[in-house]
Amino acid sequence: MTDRKSGFIDQKLQDLNRDGIDRRGFLECMAWVGTGLIWTVSGGIPVSRAFAKTHEQTVNKGAELTFAQISDSHMGFNKPANPDVAATLQAAVAKINGLATPPEFLLHTGDISHLSKPEQFDNVDQILKSASAKDVFFVPGEHDVLDDDGKSYLERYGKNAQGAGWYSFDKKGVHFIGLVNVMNLKSGGLGSLGHEQLEWMEKDVKHLKSSTPIVVFAHIPLWSVYPEWGWGTEDSAQALAYLKKFGSVTVLNGHIHQTMQKVEGNVTFHTAMSTAFPQPAPGKADSPGPMKVPAEQLRSVLGISDVNYVRGTHSLAVVDSSLG
Amino acid sequence: MKRQAKFAVVAIMFTVLAMLAGAGRLKADDGKGGGPAVDVKIDNFSFTPQTITVAAGTTVTWTNRDDIPHTVVSNDGVFKSKVRDTDEKFTYTFTKAGTYDYFCSVHPKMTGKVIVQ
Numbered sequence: 001m002t003d004r005k006s007g008f009i010d011q012k013l014q015d016l017n018r019d020g021i022d023r024r025g026f027l028e029c030m031a032w033v034g035t036g037l038i039w040t041v042s043g044g045i046p047v048s049r050a051f052a053k054t055h056e057q058t059v060n061k062g063a064e065l066t067f068a069q070i071s072d073s074h075m076g077f078n079k080p081a082n083p084d085v086a087a088t089l090q091a092a093v094a095k096i097n098g099l100a101t102p103p104e105f106l107l108h109t110g111d112i113s114h115l116s117k118p119e120q121f122d123n124v125d126q127i128l129k130s131a132s133a134k135d136v137f138f139v140p141g142e143h144d145v146l147d148d149d150g151k152s153y154l155e156r157y158g159k160n161a162q163g164a165g166w167y168s169f170d171k172k173g174v175h176f177i178g179l180v181n182v183m184n185l186k187s188g189g190l191g192s193l194g195h196e197q198l199e200w201m202e203k204d205v206k207h208l209k210s211s212t213p214i215v216v217f218a219h220i221p222l223w224s225v226y227p228e229w230g231w232g233t234e235d236s237a238q239a240l241a242y243l244k245k246f247g248s249v250t251v252l253n254g255h256i257h258q259t260m261q262k263v264e265g266n267v268t269f270h271t272a273m274s275t276a277f278p279q280p281a282p283g284k285a286d287s288p289g290p291m292k293v294p295a296e297q298l299r300s301v302l303g304i305s306d307v308n309y310v311r312g313t314h315s316l317a318v319v320d321s322s323l324g
Numbered sequence: 325m326k327r328q329a330k331f332a333v334v335a336i337m338f339t340v341l342a343m344l345a346g347a348g349r350l351k352a353d354d355g356k357g358g359g360p361a362v363d364v365k366i367d368n369f370s371f372t373p374q375t376i377t378v379a380a381g382t383t384v385t386w387t388n389r390d391d392i393p394h395t396v397v398s399n400d401g402v403f404k405s406k407v408r409d410t411d412e413k414f415t416y417t418f419t420k421a422g423t424y425d426y427f428c429s430v431h432p433k434m435t436g437k438v439i440v441q
Contacts, residue, residue: 146395187425187427
């Protein structure tokens with residue numbers, strides 16, 4: 001199911017067989033780093049491409065819905081890993097605008113700002129205004145809800161949201177659910193959705209037909225990427241239990257500043273790259289702090305390798321390719 | 325002689341405190357004219373030393389040495405810092421004996437403990 005033209009890699013992220021939602025047993029993941037992802041939903045099957053691999057001729061003309069995911073812009077971060085995160089966010093927007101099939105909207109999976117400061121949110125909003133896609137759907141990262149329990153985030157981005165900022169919407173038959181898992185974190189714990197949000201989610205999906213493609217997006221991964229670094233969500237299993245009846249579930253997260261993928265039964269998990277700075281692979285450094293690379297290599301490190309899920313092989317194909 | 329003895333007692337007390345504080349640096353004065361002071365570093369997503377034992381009246385200063393902001397929040401709400409970016413500090417003076425577990429509310433895997441005697 002992998003299309004490859006002139007070095008492009010499309011990634012079929014969903015198992016088309018739908019041969020039972022309990023099928024488990026393969027979960028392999030691999031990281032790549034880059035600037036953003038473009039998502040296409042065709043026949044209910046989300047497909048992603050790394051921005052860097054997307055060229056004019058790779059347009060999926062049969063796509064019913066195309067959207068782009070950006071994450072972890074960390075506006076306000078100015079340390080050596082990337083002293084100019086505005087420039088790299090602008091580069092990500094330029095990539096979006098260069099896509100042959102313009103995405104209908106953007107998802108931002110959190111850590112919009114570095115320190116929840118109004119001018120940092122302003123700066124991101126300003127840069128995103130230059131995106132061809134005008135609608136941007138946000139969920140907060142932990143950096144967006146510092147000090148004020150998310151009040152300023154909600155005032156800015158939560159007008160149509162419930163609780164701490166969760167909401168759902170439909171686009172061309174696809175049901176999108178934006179979740180918040182960065183509030184009220186407990187000592188020693190992981191990301192948390194909380195009882196109130198889970199209850200809302202159960203009701204939100206109850207009336208949907210099982211054939212409805214579901215896209216869930218939240219900041220911290222909704223699967224256990226690396227609990228030692230807090231890369232997981234303690235009550236995500238409950239959220240996923242509500243989605244068991246659906247044939248196609250795609251979970252999009254950020255937070256870990258690198259791409260990882262896991263397919264389990266009917267659910268495909270995917271984490272996006274940051275537009276600001278890379279983070280180390282799980283356990284490959286003393287801490288998950290920013291991974292420093294020489295300035296001239298920053299953008300070439302953003303986009304080192306791609307991962308393809310090839311249907312039927314039960315493994316992920318990894319293709320290394322530098323952007324620069 | 326009496327004064328010297330007093331000094332000796334104080335010196336011994338400070339040495340014991342310094343030992344109890346582990347790697348925490350003991351200062352004679354917290355800059356506010358108050359009691360003893362102990363430093364805790366926030367580095368590599370961890371509090372160092374992770375556990376300190378101090379005398380009541382000690383002022384503890386946390387300094388963030390990471391490139392990423394952190395907080396210092398006690399589990400039971402006794403103290404709560406604002407977000408601390410690189411090189412920013414948070415201080416709290418412990419007046420009551422007890423065990424104070426705390427964590428970084430941004431990265432809750434980061435935990436520490438202050439034992440006040």
